[in-house]
Amino acid sequence: MDRAPDAPAVRDAAGAWTYRELAAHSHAFAAWLRDQGIGRGDRVLLQLPSSREMVAMFHGAARRGAVFVPLNPAMKPFHLRSVVRDAEPKLVIGNAATAEQLRAIADVPVHDLADLWAEVRKGYETGARPEPEPVEPDDLAALIYTSGSTAAPKAVISPHRQVTFATRALTAALGYRPDDVVFCRFPMSWDYGLYKVLMTCAARCAIVLADGESDFVLLKRMRETGVTVVPIVPSLATMIVSLAGRDRREPPPVRMFTNTGAALPPATIDALRAHFPGARVVRQYGQTEAKRITVMPPEEDTERPASVGLPLPGTRVLVLDPEGRPVPTGEVGEIVAVGPHVMGGYWRNAEVTARTFRPDPETGEPRLHTGDYGSLDADGYLYFEGRRDDMFKRKGFRMSTLEIESxxxxxxGVRAAAALPPSDRHDLALFVESDLDAQTLTDELMQRLDHTRMPAVCRVLSEFPFTLHGKNARQELEALLEKDET
Incomplete structure (x- = not known):
């Protein structure tokens, strides 16, 4: 952080710090951790909204060699119990909203942020600067708990070596600049949010943490802070388009939107470009298990519109058949990532690790078998076809939920869409968020889909359920469907 000590580093709703101030607070937090007996390899679990303090705590934990375990503040006790039991933290940090439920679950000290930060602040004012704990590249930097379809916790092991490589490679691929201001609406408990903190630090640019702010002030905050880069998922993109359509003022100076989570509909991409003239809309593909796998070069954002880009520099993407052999160019197979961004497996889950992180049969190098399907063109650009759960056969034809949703x-008038593939409980079903009636929706779909792809059920919702990370909450939709059929 000595390269640009007085440059803006991090801003939240309560204020802003320079890199000098961020570094000093991280040293003070490292001193506080030392006083609590926290050292190399100890897990520090946090259930907090993103803030300047949380950024300092990440860096401070790294200085002590401790493992940062961030959890979404909205995680309920049902899942929280499993995660705390799985992570076995030595220390837990919450706030007024989360500390009590954490105390009821954890059998280790649980600290309220307001109380501990008063002590950290004293260390900041006295210039506390403890000697950093020696850290090896293969030591853990973080455990990132992914949102899955089961109650069983699953944490991606994120060693310093892989985290550092992925941060630098992604910062370079996206072309972050020192004068950028990155507007982050995602919690640090999700790798999409955490890595934005790391990438802005690598580029010595500024980040605005806005995951706790009202949707209604979104454009106002973007304008006030002068944002230039906005990471999005489809639901956030739809919201930005809706707000921008009603706003007649000068748009914020956004030069780039970066998308992940799910594909952006072409209409949303066009609307973003219309409301933010000159902004690039960059498509990406990734999984927490390798952070990011491909990025469309920003200068090529209007080219190959069906592609999700090229592998990160220094990495490779393979497309393999069920026997593990490369498929010909243009043919669909499983997407497999190879390189120094492939993480260390799943925490205390050897069975799933062995199934997902498999050694190369010739070199022994770990390969991430994503369970997703796609193809490569002759120039090495990846085309995402769907996740394993998205692909299905119906009426003798192979298809994907992505086709139906697209x-x-x-x-x-359709603001969001989610298709549920056929199962032993129901046929192909489609949910949309819209003000249209079901008959109009069906009529419009029949103009776009052949009869084999027409959903058996079309439901219109006034408000769509999303996961904590802004993805379609398919489990809730399944429950709605089953409720209708009982």
């Missing part, structure tokens, strides 16, 4: 999103 057709629905093409209908004017």
């Amino acid at each position: 057709a629905a999103m093409d209908i004017p």
